[in-house]
Amino acid sequence: MNHPEARTIVFLDRDGTLNPDPGYIPSLDQFQFFPDTVSALKSLNDREYAFVIVTNQSGVARGKIKPTDLDDIHRFIEDQFKTEGIPLLGVYVCPHHPDDGCRCRKPEISLFEQAVKDHSINLDRSYIIGDSEADIKAGKALSMKTILVRTGNGRLTAKKLAEAMVESDFLGDNLTECIEFIMRDRSSA
16 A cells, blocks of 8 residues: 655644634635745755645535536636646545445545555555544554644544543644645655
C-alpha cells in the first residue's frame, strides 16, 4: 500500500476545513474558502508536498445537492488550486448517505486507498487535516499524522475526542497553524 519513493501528501477534508460549513452547500455561488485557505496551502508550494481532498457529501444522497452542482464546486476548487500553483492530486468524494454502509464514507478508508493506488502515496509520510472525528479516525486507521482544525465542527470534535480519550497529533485554530505544524514536523524528521 505504501510507496517509498512518493512525496509527502496532505489529505484535506473540505467543509469546515477549507471552507465554512453551513450544513450543505448546494451550489457554487454558496461556496467560499476560509480567508487563510489559499495562503496557508501555498506556503507548502516550495516543498515536496501535494494535496488530496477527501470529502463526505451525503447531501447528494439526501437530494440536497445535485451531482452536477457538486462537480461545479470541485472544478472551481481544482481551478483555484491550479491558478495559485497549489499541487492538488485529486478530489475524492463519498456521495452516500451515512446509513448506506458504504466503504468510502469517512472514517472508512476506501477513498484513501484509491488515492494511494492512483498517485503512489506513502501514507507513513502523509498527514490528514480535518474538523471531524471521522477525519481523525480515518487518519489513525491509515497510520497518518492527524491534525484537527478548530474551524467548522473542530471545537466540538476536540471535546468529543477528549471524552473518548482519542488524541490527534496536533490541534490548530486554523489551517495556517495546521500547515505550520506540518512544516515544523517534517523539518525535524
